Amino acid sequence: MSIPYTQIEDSVVQIVEDMVQDWDLEVEDSVGPHTTLVADLGFSSIDIIHFTVAIEDHFSRPKLGFNELLMVNGKYVDDLSIAQIAAFLDQKLNTPAKQVS
Amino acid sequence: MTTRTLFIGMDGATFTVLDQLTNDLPGVGVVMPFLSEFLRNGVRAKLRSTPNPLTPPAWVSLMTGRTPGHHGVFDFIRAEEKGGDVFFTLYDARDIRTETIWSLASRQGKTIAALNFPFTAPPPRDVDGSVVPGFIPWKHLRRNTHPQDLYDQIKQGVADFDPKELAWDFDREAQSLEDLSDEDRENWVRYHLPREMQWFRIARYLLETKQPDLMAVMFDGVDKLQHQAWRFLDPALFSDHPTPYEQRMRDLCFEYFRKLDGYIKELVTLVGPEAQVFMASDHGFTATTEVIRINAYLKQKGYLEWRAVGQSEAEQRRDATMFANLDWDKTLAYCRTPSSNGITIRVARTPGETGIAPAQYETFRDQLIRDLEQLTDPASGERIITEIHKREDVFPGVAMSDAPDLLMVLRDRGFVSIKNIEPVVEPRPEPAGTHHPDGIFIAGGQGINQGREIGTRNIVDVGATLLYSLGLAVPEDLEGQVPEESFTEAWLSAHPVRIGPPTHSVGGNEAGAEDMSEEEKEKLMEQLQMLGYME
Numbered sequence: 001m002s003i004p005y006t007q008i009e010d011s012v013v014q015i016v017e018d019m020v021q022d023w024d025l026e027v028e029d030s031v032g033p034h035t036t037l038v039a040d041l042g043f044s045s046i047d048i049i050h051f052t053v054a055i056e057d058h059f060s061r062p063k064l065g066f067n068e069l070l071m072v073n074g075k076y077v078d079d080l081s082i083a084q085i086a087a088f089l090d091q092k093l094n095t096p097a098k099q100v101s
Numbered sequence: 102m103t104t105r106t107l108f109i110g111m112d113g114a115t116f117t118v119l120d121q122l123t124n125d126l127p128g129v130g131v132v133m134p135f136l137s138e139f140l141r142n143g144v145r146a147k148l149r150s151t152p153n154p155l156t157p158p159a160w161v162s163l164m165t166g167r168t169p170g171h172h173g174v175f176d177f178i179r180a181e182e183k184g185g186d187v188f189f190t191l192y193d194a195r196d197i198r199t200e201t202i203w204s205l206a207s208r209q210g211k212t213i214a215a216l217n218f219p220f221t222a223p224p225p226r227d228v229d230g231s232v233v234p235g236f237i238p239w240k241h242l243r244r245n246t247h248p249q250d251l252y253d254q255i256k257q258g259v260a261d262f263d264p265k266e267l268a269w270d271f272d273r274e275a276q277s278l279e280d281l282s283d284e285d286r287e288n289w290v291r292y293h294l295p296r297e298m299q300w301f302r303i304a305r306y307l308l309e310t311k312q313p314d315l316m317a318v319m320f321d322g323v324d325k326l327q328h329q330a331w332r333f334l335d336p337a338l339f340s341d342h343p344t345p346y347e348q349r350m351r352d353l354c355f356e357y358f359r360k361l362d363g364y365i366k367e368l369v370t371l372v373g374p375e376a377q378v379f380m381a382s383d384h385g386f387t388a389t390t391e392v393i394r395i396n397a398y399l400k401q402k403g404y405l406e407w408r409a410v411g412q413s414e415a416e417q418r419r420d421a422t423m424f425a426n427l428d429w430d431k432t433l434a435y436c437r438t439p440s441s442n443g444i445t446i447r448v449a450r451t452p453g454e455t456g457i458a459p460a461q462y463e464t465f466r467d468q469l470i471r472d473l474e475q476l477t478d479p480a481s482g483e484r485i486i487t488e489i490h491k492r493e494d495v496f497p498g499v500a501m502s503d504a505p506d507l508l509m510v511l512r513d514r515g516f517v518s519i520k521n522i523e524p525v526v527e528p529r530p531e532p533a534g535t536h537h538p539d540g541i542f543i544a545g546g547q548g549i550n551q552g553r554e555i556g557t558r559n560i561v562d563v564g565a566t567l568l569y570s571l572g573l574a575v576p577e578d579l580e581g582q583v584p585e586e587s588f589t590e591a592w593l594s595a596h597p598v599r600i601g602p603p604t605h606s607v608g609g610n611e612a613g614a615e616d617m618s619e620e621e622k623e624k625l626m627e628q629l630q631m632l633g634y635m636e
Contacts, residue, residue, distance in 0.1 A: 018243070018244060019240070019241070019243075019244055020240075021243070022240070022243060022264070023240055046238055047238075047240060047241070049191060050237075050238070050240075050241040050244070050245075053193060053223055054223070054244055057223045062195055
């Protein structure tokens with residue numbers, strides 16, 4: 001069954017908000033589509049690992065292939081926005097398994 | 102409802118140290134007087150760890166009553182070969198392929214509390230009780246604590262609760278890359294004093310407010326401290342004429358154990374004389390005196406080729422991570438991680454893949470074993486690798502294909518180095534702590550024999566024992582057995598050991614955590630290095 005994009009994005013925002021609530025961050029705006037993990041929220045590499053595990057756990061999908069999002073042309077990306085993550089999840093969660101490379 | 106079973110885990114605890122600390126030391130006294138009395142009134146045994154006596158497989162064996170070949174956790178890091186490269190991923194709770202005692206107890210109507218155990222995150226959904234996982238950075242404790250509102254309950258209910266003191270501090274551990282300076286080593290020991298107090302306070306809070314049927318807490322500072330300070334604790338190594346620094350370090354270690362004794366006393370007192378109390382470690386400890394660079398040896402023998410490392414920052418950083426940095430097109434056998442103490446053979450499953458043909462496997466492996474046997478001490482002729490086990494002999498089970506093809510035991514029981522450095526064998530400047538297969542098992546309380554030492558038990562027996570103590574049947578597929586000689590005849594007569602239906606199947610995680618970036622690998626290796634798994 002297809003999951004609406006807005007629902008996916010809301011879930012990502014909720015996971016991020018839940019994750020960072022004790023981090024003593026000084027964030028001017030609330031978490032939204034344009035929020036970036038590293039620049040805005042200070043994610044370290046180990047935080048990103050836990051974030052991907054939290055997302056996989058939330059959607060009950062242990063094999064989402066986050067390396068495809070985290071790596072572009074053989075290099076790891078510097079940062080990711082909530083919108084980029086939601087778009088990636090939309091593709092992974094709403095594309096039949098046999099069509100996903 | 103009252104707590105009937107208390108389990109206290111002590112990562113890396115060994116009678117080599119505890120026997121000193123529970124006896125009168127000249128000029129010091131008895132460092133652990135409560136444990137001393139508890140041992141006199143209870144049962145003790147050596148506890149044999151998993152074939153590779155390492156925190157991940159050993160604690161998971163304790164929590165499942167199953168051996169690594171069945172539960173599937175062999176190391177901190179799991180590797181997958183993808184597209185001609187080898188990717189490293191972190192193990193987590195979803196990788197455990199067999200049911201845990203937390204789940205077994207919960208679905209049979211018992212409540213549990215599990216504090217600071219590795220691989221309890223992400224938290225299992227089928228647990229009736231409280232889980233605060235170990236080996237998790239403080240920033241991720243909230244999300245990985247079960248049930249969801251427990252974290253806030255602890256924040257409000259536990260005086261001076263500080264997640265930064267409680268959890269793994271990755272940044273702090275990353276500060277130390279090579280051997281610690283004297284000052285850093287001293288700070289490292291001091292760092293664990295408040296950590297254990299935090300775990301103790303949570304355990305006390307849960308005992309007072311929830312009284313779970315099974316209360317289990319693990320103190321991992323024992324292991325951390327011993328890795329860095331073994332020479333101040335091992336009676337065979339400590340100098341008769343210590344320098345002021347050596348004496349200060351020994352006193353500091355004793356302070357840690359004195360406090361730990363106080364925590365144990367209070368927890369045992371809280372559960373009262375009606376309860377049964379068990380203590381265990383995942384492995385023991387001993388001294389390692391030399392560095393064995395196993396991939397450098399395999400290179401000499403023609404099994405692998407190092408990856409050419411350029412001058413770019415990225416390539417230099419990759420090489421410095423100390424993950425096996427190899428030319429995968431020319432590598433047939435190699436050691437993936439120092440903590441594995443294993444050799445992986447690459448088998449070509451499809452045409453064009455690098456590796457030996459499946460039909461050559463036995464011949465190739467036998468030759469590899471002979472080559473490993475030939476690594477000897479030039480002075481004495483003694484073999485450096487004293488035991489070489491085939492994986493079917495030490496890791497039988499459904500998960501065996503994830504295990505290294507060969508498991509090595511070094512003559513000093515140390516962990517290998519995988520660095521591209523010569524010579525292959527080199528003495529350490531000073532002895533360091535490493536794991537020994539013999540940990541500890543201690544039992545006391547109602548129905549437990551008094552003042553008895555029993556024969557060596559296996560770590561898988563602990564899970565079976567805790568289920569038995571809860572009044573539950575031991576599932577027929579558990580490899581662990583209840584050490585009946587620990588219990589009085591009257592207790593056994595009234596509570597015979599029952600064997601029950603098998604454990605429930607668990608959906609194993611074939612993917613696990615996401616592939617790690619170079620930076621992530623580097624971070625993890627820094628931590629493992631701190632723990633003594635790295636050269």
